[in-house]
Amino acid sequence: MTDKKWLVSIALIISVFGFLLIRFASESSKIQYIVDELKGEKEQAFKGRHIVLIEQEQGHPYWQLVEKGATEAAQADHIAIECIGPVRNNMEEQIKLLEKAIASKVDGIIVQGLNDNIFTPVINKAVERGIPVLTIDTDAPTSKRLAYIGTDNVEAGRRLGQIVVQTTGGTGKIGVIIGSESAESQLQRLSGLRSVIDEYKGLQIVDVRASNISMMEAIQQAADMLQLHPDIGMMVGTSATDAFGILQAQKSLKRDDIRIAGFDDLQETLDAIRKGEIEATVVQQPYGMGEMSVHLFHDYFQGRTLPSTQFTKVEVIDKSQLKAERSP
Known part of the structure; x- marks a missing residue:
């Protein structure tokens, strides 16, 4: 490696180290809980309807907003929700968690359809065992999922x-x-x-x-x-x-x-x-995705028919809009 490349690499590490250190500190309290979930060591008693949200990566800012929307909607709808996900982005781990939710015989699952070929068979397995599935953020359109909630x-x-x-x-x-x-x-x-x-x-x-x-x-x-x-x-x-x-x-x-x-x-x-x-x-509207998903499950549990697709809106934010927000 040339001296120039060494200098670039060192500069990259220094520039991001502080940012990562702060984020690590804010998320570290969650890690043991997530590890316990992955090991199946935490058991919780749920009353009434129990659904599971399987996130792409717990602690990621985007999925924190999805989780917040889902948990607040679940509280309003009197539904117990369990939010789980890999510590780091890992499709195989998501599939394992999906299988675990199926084995636990939950009342509903909210999950991404990251790869149609990989996720569709497992989603179909859940539905065939009487567990309805909603896809969120990323669809599995050829699966038997009830509906997709997320961005076009x-x-x-x-x-x-x-x-x-x-x-x-x-x-x-x-x-x-x-x-x-x-x-x-x-x-x-x-x-x-x-x-x-x-x-x-x-x-x-x-x-x-x-x-x-x-x-x-x-x-x-x-x-x-x-x-x-x-x-x-x-x-x-x-x-x-x-x-x-x-x-x-x-x-x-x-x-x-x-x-x-x-x-x-x-x-x-x-x-x-x-x-x-x-x-x-x-x-995008990650909070709205989580919120809408839970509300749709509430409707489904009440016997209502769900639309197959629910697109959440997107907007473009630039400097002029941020300035306008600060104006009196």
Whole structure:
């Protein structure tokens, strides 16, 4: 490794260390509980209806909002809810938790359909055993799930593409960081983004890499991409921590010419938009997804028929909107 690469690597580590330390401290109290859940060592007695929300990654800011919406709705609807998920993003662990929920004979399951081929058979297994399933955030459309609640991810990707066009004027090289190469929602967003970019001959996506829903990985992948493609003028991220990770790489490489757009409204992202460091972000409604999912289960338990799809809205937030929010 050259001296320059060593310096870049060290700078990346230092820039993110403080951020990760704070986040680790805030989440560490949850780890033992999650480990106990994964080992099956915690047993809880539930009265009445008992449903399970299986998250992609417990402690992740996005899924904390989903969980908050679900738990508050469950309290209002007098439903017991158990929120579980891998400590780190792990599809195999999610499948194990889904199997555990089936074995526990819960009254309902809320889960992502991250990979239709992998999740559909297990979702169908639950339904065939009399356990209704709702998919959230990412659908498994060929499964026997009752309904999907979440973003229209293709349209959300198109909204991200429109930000790129407005920012670049329709010309330039684009780098993309997606949350996962296996999550259908991420691939749908990429598809929507490409559909807009392809309408402009002057725009080109030169590289696409996955962060695996990891801040550190987003930083490293963005840094590698910018060094490999120094002619990139704008980078976009399609999951919650990607844009902020891109920003850390941009700062470490002193590439102030790079424009950035992202997904979701983490506080770090919003603060960067206020400073003019990130152009805009496409915002989903994770709280609303969790809330709506539980309310739909409540309706189902009351004998009501559910719509097969419930899209939650998305919006674009930029600096002008944040300034307007602060105005008297």
